[in-house]
Amino acid sequence: GAVVSQHPSWVICKSGTSVKIECRSLDFQATTMFWYRQFPKQSLMLMATSNEGSKATYEQGVEKDKFLINHASLTLSTLTVTSAHPEDSSFYICSASIGERIDGYTFGSGTRLTVV
Amino acid sequence: RKEVEQDPGPFNVPEGATVAFNCTYSNSASQSFFWYRQDCRKEPKLLMSVYSSGNEDGRFTAQLNRASQYISLLIRDSKLSDSATYLCVVNRGGNDMRFGAGTRLTVKP
Numbered sequence: 110g111a112v113v114s115q116h117p118s119w120v121i122c123k124s125g126t127s128v129k130i131e132c133r134s135l136d137f138q139a140t141t142m143f144w145y146r147q148f149p150k151q152s153l154m155l156m157a158t159s160n161e162g163s164k165a166t167y168e169q170g171v172e173k174d175k176f177l178i179n180h181a182s183l184t185l186s187t188l189t190v191t192s193a194h195p196e197d198s199s200f201y202i203c204s205a206s207i208g209e210r211i212d213g214y215t216f217g218s219g220t221r222l223t224v225v
Numbered sequence: 226r227k228e229v230e231q232d233p234g235p236f237n238v239p240e241g242a243t244v245a246f247n248c249t250y251s252n253s254a255s256q257s258f259f260w261y262r263q264d265c266r267k268e269p270k271l272l273m274s275v276y277s278s279g280n281e282d283g284r285f286t287a288q289l290n291r292a293s294q295y296i297s298l299l300i301r302d303s304k305l306s307d308s309a310t311y312l313c314v315v316n317r318g319g320n321d322m323r324f325g326a327g328t329r330l331t332v333k334p
Contacts, residue, residue: 152326
């Protein structure tokens, strides 16, 4: 089945630094990848949709200059949290899709970011 | 109002109990529906898709009522390993998935 690898699993960084999270589709080519954020006891919130070779589409309220998304190949998308602040501490999860699918899709294992 | 609403629980039930979760969605154009399971500090994993005719997978039964915009999940003969958060997920089309906040279930011995 489709496997999505995400790393790092967890990261602790200082305020003001940047953190890069990688999401890879291991056994398929993902034309679209999605980035979500989940705060404790809350639902997954879609941050942005990343299409290979084009700019990401950000959801309302998500700062595109703060959360940089790059989807340079069909198997890799990266999310960089720039100038991180403690309020950016959250669980970030990616998922990947093969073209237009209406069935459920697979998630990466998530990255727990703590900004101190 | 949230697009996908679930009772957050927690539901605390004994082993062997039957438990039901409900979910409502507001976008009538939603195309497909799912239940995901999420364990603490882990990614969500697909439990089952939900079809209009209702569908069953072992101890799990899912129902969809499009007219009422309502989805349900029934778990029979609960096991300790069923303890998790259950997410109701609605696909608005074109891979645009919206998640409920989840319902927490704890199955106790």
